[in-house]
Amino acid sequence: MTGVGTQDSGDQPLLAASAISKRYGSLLANDAIDLVIRPGEIHALLGENGAGKSTLVKILYGLIAPDSGQIMWRGAPLVLSGPAEARHHGIAMVFQHFSLFDTLSVVENVALALPPEPLAALSERVYRVSRDYGLDLEPGREVWRLSVGERQRIEIVRCLMQNPKLLILDEPTSVLSPTETSGLFRTLEAIRGEGRSVLYISHKLEEVRVLCRSATVLRHGRKVASCDPSRESAASLARMMVGEDIHDVQVKPHRGDGAERLGVRQLNRASPDPHGTSLADVSFSVRAGEIVGIAGVAGNGQDELFSALSGEVSSLPEAVCIDGQAVGAKGIVARREYGAAFIPEERLGHGAAPGFTLSENVLVSQHGKQGFVRRGVLDRSALRDCLAAIRQRFDVRAGEADPPARALSGGNLQKFIVGRDIMGAPRLVIVAQPTWGVDAGAAAFLRQSLVDLAEQGAAVLVISQDLDELFELSDRIAVLSRGRLSPALPRGQQTRESIGLMMGEAMREVAHAPHA
Amino acid sequence: MRLTLERRTQAGIWASLASPTLAVVLTLVFGALLFSLIGIPPLAALTVYFLSPLADLWALEELTVKAAPLILIALGLAPCYLSNNWNIGAEGQLVMGAVAGSAVAIATHGQGHGSYIVWLMLAAGVLGGAAYGLIPAVLKARFGVSEILTSLMLVYVADLLLDYLVRGPWRDPKGFNFPTSVSFGFEARLPGLSETGRLHPGFFLMLLAVALLAFMLARTLKGFEIRLVGEAPRAARFGGFDDKRLTLFVFALSGALAGLAGIIEVAGPIGNLQPTISPGYGFTAIIVAFLGRLNPFGILIAGFFLALTFIGGENAQIALRLPLDVTRVFQGLLLFFVLACDTLILYRLRVTREGAPA
Numbered sequence: 117m118t119g120v121g122t123q124d125s126g127d128q129p130l131l132a133a134s135a136i137s138k139r140y141g142s143l144l145a146n147d148a149i150d151l152v153i154r155p156g157e158i159h160a161l162l163g164e165n166g167a168g169k170s171t172l173v174k175i176l177y178g179l180i181a182p183d184s185g186q187i188m189w190r191g192a193p194l195v196l197s198g199p200a201e202a203r204h205h206g207i208a209m210v211f212q213h214f215s216l217f218d219t220l221s222v223v224e225n226v227a228l229a230l231p232p233e234p235l236a237a238l239s240e241r242v243y244r245v246s247r248d249y250g251l252d253l254e255p256g257r258e259v260w261r262l263s264v265g266e267r268q269r270i271e272i273v274r275c276l277m278q279n280p281k282l283l284i285l286d287e288p289t290s291v292l293s294p295t296e297t298s299g300l301f302r303t304l305e306a307i308r309g310e311g312r313s314v315l316y317i318s319h320k321l322e323e324v325r326v327l328c329r330s331a332t333v334l335r336h337g338r339k340v341a342s343c344d345p346s347r348e349s350a351a352s353l354a355r356m357m358v359g360e361d362i363h364d365v366q367v368k369p370h371r372g373d374g375a376e377r378l379g380v381r382q383l384n385r386a387s388p389d390p391h392g393t394s395l396a397d398v399s400f401s402v403r404a405g406e407i408v409g410i411a412g413v414a415g416n417g418q419d420e421l422f423s424a425l426s427g428e429v430s431s432l433p434e435a436v437c438i439d440g441q442a443v444g445a446k447g448i449v450a451r452r453e454y455g456a457a458f459i460p461e462e463r464l465g466h467g468a469a470p471g472f473t474l475s476e477n478v479l480v481s482q483h484g485k486q487g488f489v490r491r492g493v494l495d496r497s498a499l500r501d502c503l504a505a506i507r508q509r510f511d512v513r514a515g516e517a518d519p520p521a522r523a524l525s526g527g528n529l530q531k532f533i534v535g536r537d538i539m540g541a542p543r544l545v546i547v548a549q550p551t552w553g554v555d556a557g558a559a560a561f562l563r564q565s566l567v568d569l570a571e572q573g574a575a576v577l578v579i580s581q582d583l584d585e586l587f588e589l590s591d592r593i594a595v596l597s598r599g600r601l602s603p604a605l606p607r608g609q610q611t612r613e614s615i616g617l618m619m620g621e622a623m624r625e626v627a628h629a630p631h632a
Numbered sequence: 633m634r635l636t637l638e639r640r641t642q643a644g645i646w647a648s649l650a651s652p653t654l655a656v657v658l659t660l661v662f663g664a665l666l667f668s669l670i671g672i673p674p675l676a677a678l679t680v681y682f683l684s685p686l687a688d689l690w691a692l693e694e695l696t697v698k699a700a701p702l703i704l705i706a707l708g709l710a711p712c713y714l715s716n717n718w719n720i721g722a723e724g725q726l727v728m729g730a731v732a733g734s735a736v737a738i739a740t741h742g743q744g745h746g747s748y749i750v751w752l753m754l755a756a757g758v759l760g761g762a763a764y765g766l767i768p769a770v771l772k773a774r775f776g777v778s779e780i781l782t783s784l785m786l787v788y789v790a791d792l793l794l795d796y797l798v799r800g801p802w803r804d805p806k807g808f809n810f811p812t813s814v815s816f817g818f819e820a821r822l823p824g825l826s827e828t829g830r831l832h833p834g835f836f837l838m839l840l841a842v843a844l845l846a847f848m849l850a851r852t853l854k855g856f857e858i859r860l861v862g863e864a865p866r867a868a869r870f871g872g873f874d875d876k877r878l879t880l881f882v883f884a885l886s887g888a889l890a891g892l893a894g895i896i897e898v899a900g901p902i903g904n905l906q907p908t909i910s911p912g913y914g915f916t917a918i919i920v921a922f923l924g925r926l927n928p929f930g931i932l933i934a935g936f937f938l939a940l941t942f943i944g945g946e947n948a949q950i951a952l953r954l955p956l957d958v959t960r961v962f963q964g965l966l967l968f969f970v971l972a973c974d975t976l977i978l979y980r981l982r983v984t985r986e987g988a989p990a
Contacts, residue, residue, distance in 0.1 A: 449872035469864035480871040489853045
């Protein structure tokens with residue numbers, strides 16, 4: 117099917133990329149990277165954000181052309197003109213962001229990627245393939261009814277139906293619950309058992325240690341190591357990725373007996389978006405000095421909860437109380453005046469305006485504070501001073517003194533945003549996905565900042581999909597699923613499994629719910 | 633094969649100057665091509681269009697008369713467009729400003745009251761324009777109606793109302809049945825500032841407005857809010873800025889400046905109400921706003937350039953017997969090239985090949 121005309125043999129690599137380089141302006145995204153993938157292996161591509169993983173796989177999938185370097189595919193040189201040619205040679209890829217049409221059914225979405233064929237016959241094949249690989253899917257369901265995990269299964273099935281020799285998965289577990297993750301691993305083992313290869317991109321070290329027997333580690337655009345992850349420890353892998361030891365977050369047991377800072381009582385909100393999640397009777401409280409974590413898979417009401425707590429969306433006055441004051445009907449500026457700080461999940465476009473400079477971005481959430489605006493006129497030098505203080509205290513690295521927000525890397529931008537909103541020593545901090553897409557060093561720093569805040573007596577609420585993070589930080593953990601919140605139980609009374617179960621049970625309920 | 637637009641990583645200051653300059657050059661080149669296609673020597677035509685209006689004092693004065701309303705209106709449109717509020721009904725707001733201001737002149741006969749009458753007219757013009765501008769804004773903020781449609785359609789409502797007034801209730805009884813109002817008395821007129829009487833105080837009001845708008849956009853929290861809502865609406869909500877109230881504000885401001893331009897035209901150069909009081913200033917100002925990069929000082933320069941096409945068009949009618957529509961063609965070409973150059977300078981056009989031979 118490849119037309120390349122060479123035979124597979126046991127020791128010939130399936131794919132051997134050598135000295136791949138790609139430059140974007142002043143940034144050398146890939147610097148002479150070598151990568152060898154053998155038939156029938158699950159190969160991990162490890163690296164922090166910005167290490168060059170995405171650039172490399174986009175080159176392998178034909179999305180971008182390398183500046184130099186060569187790819188050998190089953191023993192013959194391969195030059196890709198685009199993804200279609202990559203697919204033609206048997207290279208398939210599942211992206212982090214799915215390309216599915218919400219209003220079409222599973223089988224219709226699959227059909228779009230394949231040569232024309234009657235839908236009934238295709239449904240049959242989709243069903244067979246999904247059963248064979250343990251990818252439970254109903255061909256006739258519309259995509260918008262499905263969970264994120266099920267959507268990912270469509271993407272994988274779609275790839276498998278093209279009979280690939282190499283399947284590339286970009287951070288596939290970042291959106292999955294623990295139960296779904298182990299399901300995905302079983303599928304990948306089945307794929308490997310057929311002699312197909314998988315290139316598995318991740319920065320979750322434990323997963324890679326369980327799943328992969330070979331790995332390539334990238335750092336700052338260079339290949340720094342090849343190894344067998346099952347023979348490494350998570351700490352040694354992390355050292356390879358980061359190049360230094362990562363400091364553990366110093367957590368002291370918090371005192372959870374402070375005064376109630378945030379009280380949420382029977383918060384209900386119907387989502388205006390037909391595909392959104394409505395909040396139903398959400399009640400919890402956060403006391404001074406403690407960190408409460410809210411776990412859950414994305415799309416279970418996290419965005420809705422955050423905007424109801426921040427005041428971007430209003431609710432009944434008593435539904436949200438800060439320091440005993442009913443603020444449900446008040447806006448975000450008033451809530452900040454009560455001593456609350458908010459850090460949203462989306463950094464560019466929500467927490468910061470991409471095209472505005474950092475000093476202007478200070479103003480986005482701080483214009484209500486004294487000293488920045490006098491009689492409606494901006495004090496730009498005060499803003500620049502504030503920025504300098506944030507940059508120093510939170511180690512925000514950037515080329516210029518006052519660059520636009522979009523010029524910063526994810527980790528540095530997040531340090532800026534967190535710094536901006538907690539500089540004023542808030543008494544209540546509500547943060548969503550504090551370390552999403554942030555490199556390990558910055559993540560540890562950010563988590564430590566939150567812990568320090570709690571120790572100084574602030575109440576901290578962390579909404580996160582990252583269970584490791586929640587177990588590291590939280591005194592109490594609750595699970596948000598389908599817009600309902602479980603009781604927040606002390607960390608010691610919970611395990612990853614018990615929480616995963618709460619997340620997973622909700623998923624099964626969804627899957628079997630009667631069609632609305 | 634597929635065409636995609638990628639944002640360029642570095643688009644510095646030069647880009648914000650290169651784009652309008654390139655657009656003007658391209659407009660001239662294509663204008664010349666157009667002239668030669670209809671059998672007119674292109675160089676001579678361009679001279680008539682763009683150089684003759686600069687040749688004598690009278691023409692220069694006329695240039696200020698035409699530029700003032702264009703710049704005033706465009707100054708109001710800039711905050712609208714910066715904050716993603718697409719007001720394209722400035723022409724109607726201009727007319728309503730003129731009508732509201734003229735009501736004062738007609739009610740007082742423009743004499744025997746004192747020189748405050750003209751100030752009262754200007755205030756009424758500002759209020760009339762602002763009120764008319766608020767209609768699409770309220771419809772958008774309250775009911776989510778597209779302001780593009782409503783603001784545009786309200787232009788025709790305003791035009792027809794003006795037409796009805798000058799043919800009906802406000803027709804000059806001694807005007808031989810011509811559809812005009814009475815000529816305003818001297819207390820209801822902006823005084824001429826030169827011997828020919830064409831240069832009027834509206835020009836200085838316009839300069840004042842340029843300075844005020846530039847200060848507002850660059851130095852005040854309101855200006856910051858306007859830019860933030862346009863750049864990142866979600867971040868603006870996160871900041872606690874109310875985008876609905878801002879919609880009302882920018883439409884009111886834009887309507888006020890268009891209304892001011894309207895009453896200045898009537899109380900200044902025209903002197904009474906007529907069925908047509910603007911050669912499309914409200915629409916041409918959209919081009920001025922974009923050519924000026926939504927920046928008050930840029931708008932000041934762009935306004936003079938577009939004013940040139942109005943006067944050049946009149947000259948061309950006389951000298952070359954070209955229809956006035958050629959002016960519209962020029963202005964359309966210019967807007968087209970400004971938008972195209974903006975896009976191509978800020979973005980890179982990339983050809984992605986999809987579908988290699990199977």
